[in-house]
Amino acid sequence: MTSLKPFTCADLFKFNKVNFDPLTETYGLSFYMTYMARWPDYFKKIENTKGEVVGYIMGKAEGMGENWHGHVTCLTVAEQYRRQGLAAKLMRNLEETSEHKRCYFVDLFVRVTNCKAIRMYESLGYIVYRTVLDYYSGDPDENAYDMRKALSRDVHRKSVIPLKHPVRPEEIE
């Protein structure tokens, strides 16, 4: 009972129920506005029948040459709307956008402890490409998995050959 729509500025007043989730950060306005100004087609929301925001995805296209890829910056769905495949719907949309932009792959970072999310991404065809040490700052810092899915342009699926060794955040391109 939901609809996928572009995220608009006015949604910043309505995304609170989603952002109450402890793993969903509320950023300063500039952060969202920058994404909207640069990559509006990568910023989508899921709306319920009352017009409330119940989930959203924020991403971008970046990189050079064979590293030109779509990136998922944030994906979140309100608790009440989980178990309905909405995160997958948002991810598919971002992948389609990246296909249109002729990206080679889509990548994302996820906490190594976030098993539910990792399982979901795996079910969508993502693989753990590498481990990024102490990617999430906190007490203590936490490692991240850099997960990837190759798109049609990466015919030989070079982008998803896993790295054998973990990397540090500063080594990420």
Next chain:
Amino acid sequence: MNGSSNLDNWDFVRSSREDGRKLRPLYELIDSGNNKRVVSEADKILKKLPDFTCAKVFKALALIRLKHEEEARDILEPIKKQVQIDEAVIQGLSYCYEELNEPTTICKILEAACKKAPSKGLLTQCFLAQIRTDKYNKQYLTALSLYKTYNDPSYFGWAMTSLLTEAERSKDSSTRSISLLLAERMLTKFIGEENEKGRTVQENILILYVETLSKQKKWEEVLKTLEEHGGYPQPSSEWAYDVFYEVFTEALQELGKKSELFEYLKSCFMKNLDEYQLIQRIINVFKVDEEGKSWIKTLLDDLRINKPSYVVAIADLQFNYAVCQEDDSKNQKPEWLQRVQEDLKMIINYGAEKPSFYSDVGNYLSSDLVSMDIKLEFLEGLNPPISSLNMNGSVEIGVLHVYNSIGKIIRDVNYELFHRLILPDTTPIMRMERAQRCLDKYFAGESSNSCLKSKSDTEKEDLRTKEADYHDQFLVIAAGTLIAKYDGSESEIQRFFNGVLKEVRASPSGANPKAKKVKKKTKTVEIEMKNLNLEEKDTKLPYSLADQDYLIMTAILIMEFGLQRCPFNHSLRILLIKAYSRLGAIKQALRVANGLDIKHVQWDSLGYLVIWRALHSGAYFDARNIFETAEGMYSEYKKEGMDHIIAAFKYERFSMIPEFLRFRDMLLNSTQHGLIKVEKRLQEYSWAGPSQVLPVAKGVFRDMQFEEGDGIFNEDNRDFSVLQCGEMEGERLEKVKKATGDVQEVVLVARNGLLVILTELVLFVNDDEEDEEAFRKMEKRIEHGIQGFKGNMEGVIRKVGSFEEENQVPSFDGFWPPTQVKYWELGCVDTLVELLRGLKKAMEINEEEEKNGSADGALVEMGKVVGDFWTKVKLRLDENVKTIGLLTMGKCLEDIHHIIETLKFSCILVHLCLKLLRKKRRTFIKPNGLTRSSTKRKKKAATDSTENFIEKKHYFETLRESFTSLRDLITEQIMKNSPCSSIFKWEDENVQKSWAGLIGNELRGQIFSKHWNKVQSNIVESYRDQLGEFVVGINTSLKFISGVENGH
């Protein structure tokens, strides 16, 4: 560059090269923030080269950063007047005027430079600077100039976007139509030329073209463009699907191409059956006539048979409801009822285990369109087979709930939500029964959940990353049910709860059959009760729990327990904030609110949850911090907001620009923003010492723009959807939001009126300019201020009355009725108005009257106004204290806040009156015919005489007495004789006993025993802290008075 300025340019380059060397140390010092050194180094350079403009500009920039703005302006003024073309100078000037918040000046400098020596860099800078001034036509001309000179299509996009923005934001219809027409012609020409050259037109230009056409309602042309360039009927890969879909469907609709539109939407929907907006649009567009209805019906009939699903069933329900709403008679027809029943069955079949089920379907079941029989049948269908519930929803003894899947837990949560909706509780006991039942289910869910989780989940479980525990919702329902009734008026609450404890004990089995064991001890319990006197008011103990206290306290216990188990459940958290706020324990509410981690833009949409209660309940320090943070967010955005619009231009995201501009309006014109600005400054006044009042006024004058028409704060961005966790459903909440939003707008104008007149008065009495005309003007300003303040406060009261009468806005604690009604009833407005009138009267006193002691009389009169106010409010406070209890404490605290604030402003007004009289004496002693020295002597004598009567008469005595008396009342009576007394101790065991009939084993063992003492002491502590802050406020005012009397 054009040929005529070649020589100039060469000079410019040469001088720049030399300048660069000399300026490098200044650059470095500026970058390192060493502004003092910049000034001294710039002075050294200027000593040798007094006409070195760039050094002057750097010096000015450093001075601005050192807060010597006037000095900086003196340097900048002559530079500004000359046309500057040196890019370093222009850049420096841009920084200066940006920091001085003068974007228009930057534009003027750049426009002049572009006129004299146009270059790509300068024109681009000029365009970007013009964006900051909202001068769209100028933007358009500059962009066009760039396009014509450099033939870059991006600049064409800039120009067209500027033109379309001009059209959209112009209030003048002819400007609008001319701009649109011009844009259309230019875009047509551009696209034609690109086609001729065999080049593909960029999508963003085509979108601008389509937008231009649709704004002019040229729908045929829109379709033609989409056909030619958009890959009609489906968007080509170059087009954003959303834009295509919106424009295309709108064009078909506007052109009346119904069947084509229907087929298009249908094909979209068939490809995307879970996309609700598609079917919703089909229904909304085609339900309006019989032909359209028959198409929808055929489509839905087909889908119900061939592709039955949750979305299809809800769509069918939506369609049937829409048809029925148009024609009431249809809902009685058997075929209609049968269809609705079938839909509901299908909905249960496909959706009962979805967590959003209640949110999706609730509206249909709360509607009167279907009979109670159908609703009960729905409820029965939802009742999970594993549940032990009967139709009354009561729990059968000895049967343990077992959930064999997460889905079953969700289904049972949905059942409880619908049960509450369809069969609402009419008595406190029913509420308690429901709460008890939900608690049982929560614990059943808790034990089932651990079995349902996979081993890997339990091993790795991290509180933040675990899958939502859906049985937590049982706690939300339990707590929400218990506290929902407390939104009503005092008398309603009293009536509702009256005698409930006796009823529980009188019933043969008690409200909760599980509590039978405890019931056996009723006799003993009652004896203990009598000894403790928890049931009735006692003369020995200062406060005892009343009937109406127990549900809310139980709710708080459940929620504290719940939050300990699931700290990220925001529904519980918001309900708990509401419950603590209801009790006036705002410090506790703030503690709980911390867990919501409200920040950034959320201050605008969610700040309302805590900020106003904090301010009105004495949590001044917290309120001040929130004001500071929230205002920081607004001012940061005000500073940076335009950067995003500039970024959208740079990245050629033209369609985002109107949206960014609308967002800017929404955020900066929000009522919350206005209220925060005004209340923050009123707080600054009320906490200022005598010598701080003037700096506050200067700050207010600088920060707030008083010009007419500025700051129309009428946007309401508050997000009320987060409050949908109790019983209050969307529609009723919307009513509360609308009513409070409308009232807040007027409150803002009224309070701003008070702030303005206060500021004007402070600045006036402290201004040395001695001019009779100024006095006359000020008299008029006071009258104007009184109208602005009192007139609008009257408007608030009228608005509240009309809302109550016409819209029947439900009571919603802390929100409706608004606290300003109390502010009015207490006489705060009248008192301040009387004092302002007293000031005006003092201004009107002539020399003759003054000799007769009229000045003294005016001050005495003001003292009397304060005295009358205090006498009146003291009576009310005494009454409050007599009946003070958990549920009345919040209102008592709000009363005290309004009183303290009024007395604080009274202090300032009396002080202003004294200063005014001094100024008046100075002003009206004419120097004519007197020597300069004799004038001075006479003035001094006059001032001394004023000082003398100030010292003699002690005009602040009434205020001092009022403050002292209020402080005594707080410390001696409220703190000692109320729920915030340290004697406010109920042992949890005794409370459990007194509520024995209502408390099940789990509630007793897991919740009461573990949380009661903590909750109780937290509430007491909160009250004491808040009252403590009131006392600090009073002491500050007493210091103010002493300060004035000591000649400050």
